[in-house]
Amino acid sequence: MAGLLDKGILGFSKVLARGLRVGRQKEGGLFLRIGPEAKVFFLLSSVVGVSLIHDVVKQASLLLYISILVATSFKRPVAFYKRVLLPTLLFGGAFTLPAVLNVFVPGSRLVGLFQFKASHTFLGYEIPTDIYVTQEGVLVLARMLLRIFNSLSISLLVAETTSFLELVKGLRTYRLPNAFLMVMLLGYRYIIALSDTVVKMYLARKSRYLGGSLGEERRWVFGRIAYLFERAERRYEELFSAMTARGFCGEVVFYKEGGGVFRGVLVGALLSLPVFVLVITEAGWRI
Amino acid sequence: MEDIAIKLDAVSFSYEGIGGVLSNISLEVKRGEVMAIIGANGSGKTTLLNILDSLIFPSSGRYLFFGEEMREDLFKDAAAARSFRRRVGYLFQDVDVFLFSPTVFDELAYAPLHLGLERGEIEERVWSVADLLGIRDLMRRSPDTLSMGEKKKVAMGAVLTANPEVLLLDEPTAGLDGRSEAFFVELILSLNKGGKTLVIATHDLSIPLELDSKVALLGDDHSLLAVGPASRIVEDRELLLRANLIHEHRHIHRGEIHRHLHAHFGMHVHKDD
Numbered sequence: 057m058a059g060l061l062d063k064g065i066l067g068f069s070k071v072l073a074r075g076l077r078v079g080r081q082k083e084g085g086l087f088l089r090i091g092p093e094a095k096v097f098f099l100l101s102s103v104v105g106v107s108l109i110h111d112v113v114k115q116a117s118l119l120l121y122i123s124i125l126v127a128t129s130f131k132r133p134v135a136f137y138k139r140v141l142l143p144t145l146l147f148g149g150a151f152t153l154p155a156v157l158n159v160f161v162p163g164s165r166l167v168g169l170f171q172f173k174a175s176h177t178f179l180g181y182e183i184p185t186d187i188y189v190t191q192e193g194v195l196v197l198a199r200m201l202l203r204i205f206n207s208l209s210i211s212l213l214v215a216e217t218t219s220f221l222e223l224v225k226g227l228r229t230y231r232l233p234n235a236f237l238m239v240m241l242l243g244y245r246y247i248i249a250l251s252d253t254v255v256k257m258y259l260a261r262k263s264r265y266l267g268g269s270l271g272e273e274r275r276w277v278f279g280r281i282a283y284l285f286e287r288a289e290r291r292y293e294e295l296f297s298a299m300t301a302r303g304f305c306g307e308v309v310f311y312k313e314g315g316g317v318f319r320g321v322l323v324g325a326l327l328s329l330p331v332f333v334l335v336i337t338e339a340g341w342r343i
Numbered sequence: 344m345e346d347i348a349i350k351l352d353a354v355s356f357s358y359e360g361i362g363g364v365l366s367n368i369s370l371e372v373k374r375g376e377v378m379a380i381i382g383a384n385g386s387g388k389t390t391l392l393n394i395l396d397s398l399i400f401p402s403s404g405r406y407l408f409f410g411e412e413m414r415e416d417l418f419k420d421a422a423a424a425r426s427f428r429r430r431v432g433y434l435f436q437d438v439d440v441f442l443f444s445p446t447v448f449d450e451l452a453y454a455p456l457h458l459g460l461e462r463g464e465i466e467e468r469v470w471s472v473a474d475l476l477g478i479r480d481l482m483r484r485s486p487d488t489l490s491m492g493e494k495k496k497v498a499m500g501a502v503l504t505a506n507p508e509v510l511l512l513d514e515p516t517a518g519l520d521g522r523s524e525a526f527f528v529e530l531i532l533s534l535n536k537g538g539k540t541l542v543i544a545t546h547d548l549s550i551p552l553e554l555d556s557k558v559a560l561l562g563d564d565h566s567l568l569a570v571g572p573a574s575r576i577v578e579d580r581e582l583l584l585r586a587n588l589i590h591e592h593r594h595i596h597r598g599e600i601h602r603h604l605h606a607h608f609g610m611h612v613h614k615d616d
Contacts, residue, residue: 180538221447245443252439292442297398302501303457305421311452341409 084190087129087217090323092226093316097213097324103134106206106329112195114334115202121330122209129217140208148204155200156193159183163192220244225310237308245295250288257284347410348374348509348540349395354404356390364390366565367404372542372557374508377535379551379573380544381560383587388544389436391561392511395542396433408509429458432507436514436544438494442486445498447478449487454505468504476500477532494524499530509540516550526551546586548577563587 087095109115119222123133132134146188155161158183168188176183218226224240257280349372354505356365365387372378380388392614393399397413406413407410408427418424432454435441444450450464451469460468473479476496484496500511513532531554535541543550551558551573558576560583562568562584568586569576576582 112434179484221445247444291440294435294437295443296442296445297393298435299395301398301428301435303425303428303505305424305428305457307421307457309456311449311462 060116073200083321085129085217086233087213090327091320092218092222092307093229093320094226094323095214095218096223096226096230097320098327099210100167101324101328102210103207105328105335106203106210106337109203109338110199111338112202114338115199115206118206118331118334119199119202122206122213125228125327126209126213129213136212137209140205141211142203143202144208148201149197152200155196157229158186158190158193160189161190161193163190163194165189166191166194224308226320228308228310234306235309238306241295241308245299246288246292249292249295250285253284253288253291257287265283346374348372348376348408348454349542350405350407350410351394352405352407354394354401354406356387356394356399358386358400364498364565365394365401366444367568369404370567370570372540374533374540375538377531377541377554377556379545379556379558380542380553380561381515381546381548381558381576381586381588382544382552383546383563386548386561386563386586387565388561389513392433392513392542392544396431397427398433412509425458428454429505431511432505432514434498434502434513437516438498439489441478441498442494442501442503445485446482447486447489447500448482449499450501451482451504454501458505469505472500472503475503492520493520495519495523495527501526504536508597509542510534512541512543514544514545514547516547542592548583552577561585568589569592 106115106118126133138187158165166189168186170187172183172185172187175185214223218297224237224244226239228237237284258277261276276295347598349370351368351370353524354368355363355366355427368391370378380391382388390399396419397406397408400406400413400415408431412426418427419540442450444453448469453467455468470479477501478493478496478500478574481493486494489497494516499515512531516527518525528550531541531543535554536604541556543554543556545551553574556573557570558573559570560568562585568606569579569582580589
């Protein structure tokens with residue numbers, strides 16, 4: 057059981073290192089060749105687009121389009137979708153599943169589940185005698201799952217193919233305030249320092265400790281949280297001194313600035329075109 | 344032109360809750376000189392370098408850089424801070440803290456970029472420093488994946504691309520194998536020959552001798568015990584004993600186990616040698 061904690065701590069650091077420092081892109085893949093400013097535009101416009109589309113068929117079409125982008129950018133699209141599926145089912149499925157019942161979303165009967173002898177009132181809900189799955193309820197569930205799945209896929213597609221610094225660079229292109237970018241950048245450095253400290257402390261402790269139950273391991277971890285943050289903060293301050301010593305004066309600058317707002321918007325808009333079309337047709341406008 | 348690059352005038356420093364870590368230090372480093380700060384662990388070498396890089400400021404006393412007093416309020420002005428950083432480069436002892444960029448190229452470009460240099464000049468500096476240090480092959484790699492010797496070279500490169508007049512090096516040879524250490528000693532000598540002023544903190548007594556530098560010796564009480572040529576300070580056993588840089592311990596010499604005063608880094612001399 058102690059191995060679970062072990063895996064958890066090391067896995068946490070691995071995820072941070074992968075997610076924040078480097079992406080796991082396909083060599084020469086589509087999203088690897090696109091500048092961060094275009095990806096930022098695509099991310100923002102597509103996520104907003106996904107939330108505006110109600111029609112399930114249109115959401116499914118969007119899923120198809122995103123799958124093409126994923127397939128052209130990742131070595132193993134299945135592994136990518138595995139990572140999207142779990143949070144989708146967890147956050148989308150678990151909370152929305154009851155919506156399929158006629159108790160929450162009344163509608164035409166699809167599958168009957170069970171029958172009570174008499175109707176009841178529970179927490180303000182009128183529970184009918186006949187409980188069944190409704191067509192409308194299934195549509196609500198499908199819409200919610202597709203929305204979450206699509207939003208997560210778009211976010212992960214950009215996050216996995218763009219390092220954190222590239223993302224900040226993309227945001228800078230759109231003239232975001234320097235103070236906001238600096239907070240993001242220093243936050244990123246802090247998270248790296250924190251993850252590094254967590255792993256080093258845990259491995260040092262592991263090397264001096266033989267065995268122990270999961271409970272003991274857990275007590276040790278929670279008992280060290282304050283100390284851990286103190287150490288991480290110290291390390292972060294050293295890191296900030298290193299940045300200062302090398303000329304950092306509070307302004308976020310990058311060696312290779314992005315391709316500019318116009319190019320970013322143009323490429324981003326091209327990528328988001330199918331999303332725009334779906335949103336427009338949803339609104340009932342003719343193209 | 345001011346001939347004294349660095350002047351410390353009765354500088355003391357104390358950390359809140361810890362107490363004094365530097366006590367009444369007065370020191371001068373001339374332009375183009377190599378000064379080695381030697382002392383045992385905890386004697387205040389790194390704190391002294393932090394003051395020289397104006398990362399922290401003296402609790403009392405004055406620090407003059409080319410005749411200008413370095414005070415905290417000066418660094419509130421970004422232009423003044425940038426002008427100072429352009430002239431002083433600082434290599435940290437802990438290279439894992441010092442290297443924070445995604446690739447080696449970004450590391451080397453960081454300082455000239457933040458000092459406001461043009462892209463063309465940045466690129467030129469980065470590649471010429473990479474050639475000087477023999478790290479051209481590492482440019483696309485993440486610093487995390489490098490060996491200690493490579494990390495030290497990259498860290499040194501990150502300092503050199505700013506082309507500072509004064510270099511502050513904290514234990515530049517610590518943790519390196521013999522060949523890498525020799526490389527760094529040669530590099531420091533060639534930088535000095537090129538007119539750079541260098542201040543090097545070390546507890547390796549062989550380094551100041553190899554560099555034939557001036558030495559400032561810090562004692563365990565965080566005060567300055569002596570300043571003078573390396574050949575004189577490093578040969579003064581009484582002084583080194585006071586600074587806790589040599590100690591008596593048991594070891595084997597010519598097949599015989601015996602005890603006597605011993606410095607760990609190449610300064611081990613027997614009466615009959």
